[in-house]
Amino acid sequence: MDRVFNFAAGPSTMPEEALRTAAQEMLCYGSSGMSVMEMSHRSKMYSEIFDETVALTRELMHIPDSYAVLWLQGGATGQFAAIPLNLMGENGSADYIDSGNFAHIAMNEAKKYGRVRCAASSREENYRRIPEWKQADFDPNAKYVYITTNNTIFGTRYASLPETGNVPLVADMSSNILSEVYDVNRFGVIYAGAQKNIGPAGVTLVIVRKDLLGHASPICPKVLDWTEMTEKDSMLNTPPTYAIYMAGLCMKWLKKQGGVEGIEKINIEKSKLLYDLLDESAFYIPKAEPTSRSRMNVTFTTPDPDTDALFVKEAAAKGLVNLKGHRMTGGIRASIYNAMPVEGVQALVRFMKEFETEHK
Numbered sequence: 604m605d606r607v608f609n610f611a612a613g614p615s616t617m618p619e620e621a622l623r624t625a626a627q628e629m630l631c632y633g634s635s636g637m638s639v640m641e642m643s644h645r646s647k648m649y650s651e652i653f654d655e656t657v658a659l660t661r662e663l664m665h666i667p668d669s670y671a672v673l674w675l676q677g678g679a680t681g682q683f684a685a686i687p688l689n690l691m692g693e694n695g696s697a698d699y700i701d702s703g704n705f706a707h708i709a710m711n712e713a714k715k716y717g718r719v720r721c722a723a724s725s726r727e728e729n730y731r732r733i734p735e736w737k738q739a740d741f742d743p744n745a746k747y748v749y750i751t752t753n754n755t756i757f758g759t760r761y762a763s764l765p766e767t768g769n770v771p772l773v774a775d776m777s778s779n780i781l782s783e784v785y786d787v788n789r790f791g792v793i794y795a796g797a798q799k800n801i802g803p804a805g806v807t808l809v810i811v812r813k814d815l816l817g818h819a820s821p822i823c824p825k826v827l828d829w830t831e832m833t834e835k836d837s838m839l840n841t842p843p844t845y846a847i848y849m850a851g852l853c854m855k856w857l858k859k860q861g862g863v864e865g866i867e868k869i870n871i872e873k874s875k876l877l878y879d880l881l882d883e884s885a886f887y888i889p890k891a892e893p894t895s896r897s898r899m900n901v902t903f904t905t906p907d908p909d910t911d912a913l914f915v916k917e918a919a920a921k922g923l924v925n926l927k928g929h930r931m932t933g934g935i936r937a938s939i940y941n942a943m944p945v946e947g948v949q950a951l952v953r954f955m956k957e958f959e960t961e962h963k
């Protein structure tokens with residue numbers, strides 16, 4: 604059977620080249636006589652795979668030496684707890700920008716471990732846009748300011764970042780890491796679950812400025828303690844070895860696309876194909892406000908929910924799968940991460956035009 608164009612929000616489509624290499628190496632990696640899955644995480648051969656993946660991450664994101672790069676477990680959701688547990692300190696407080704469901708969940712999780720202020724929210728507007736903030740909304744004594752750079756469910760993205768002065772900016776980049784150039788120096792912490800734009804599910808990338816280490820709460824579980832994990836090079840316990848190897852293969856592919864700089868141009872082009880169509884059409888209704896539009900998750904509806912369902916069904920019959928919107932929002936969502944080829948978006952655009960002609 605042919606491969607489909609998979610528009611799933613996560614786990615999501617991966618570069619075919621990475622999958623092919625993994626298939627080739629499945630039974631025997633190099634001269635090891637075994638699969639990467641079967642290797643000790645402390646073996647020389649696996650250490651090379653691990654170190655190479657860290658080096659690629661540093662290279663692609665231009666991560667300075669003053670930041671630690673960690674590969675952890677527990678997903679982005681684990682980090683919702685890890686962040687306050689590592690940064691809040693005793694009696695500290697943090698500012699959150701509530702820009703979507705994951706931001707909201709992260710904010711509520713942090714309330715278990717410290718004082719949390721909601722500095723800005725677009726919840727009342729169904730998260731159709733990134734909330735506006737004023738400098739005065741932020742507490743200059745906060746331990747950190749928390750944002751979600753791309754809101755996967757609603758299809759919104761920060762077009763600019765808040766200026767937080769000396770207060771570290773913490774960013775959940777789960778759904779747009781490696782898709783556009785960010786200056787890592789602007790952040791205290793960047794983290795992302797891998798299953799959207801890094802590789803397979805099972806590993807979480809955490810990039811933390813080293814001066815923020817050393818303040819974990821005494822109740823912080825060891826596996827979420829960034830300081831311990833930095834000291835042990837992410838190997839306090841067995842890391843998700845295969846997921847890290849796969850992430851490395853995906854990054855090798857990304858490097859060949861011109862790195863993050865190269866893929867950003869392609870991502871702008873890909874998302875523009877869809878937004879241009881949405882803007883020209885009197886049939887499709889884009890969900891996110893134009894100034895907040897995501898390049899990774901494009902959300903829209905047809906005139907009614909029954910037609911949305913028909914759209915999803917007919918698209919799937921043409922090999923364009925997983926276009927159903929999140930259960931919170933309904934409608935349609937096309938997730939077009941790095942690994943979605945331009946051809947996939949072009950095929951979707953063709954289908955959308957045909958569907959509109961037939962159903963308007």
Ligand SMILES: *Cc1c(COP(=O)(O)O)cnc(C)c1O
Binds near residue numbers: 677753
């Ligand atoms: C998917 C997602 C999460 C949740 O990730 P898990 O790895 O399932 O915990 C959190 N934040 C954002 C922005 C996401 O897209």
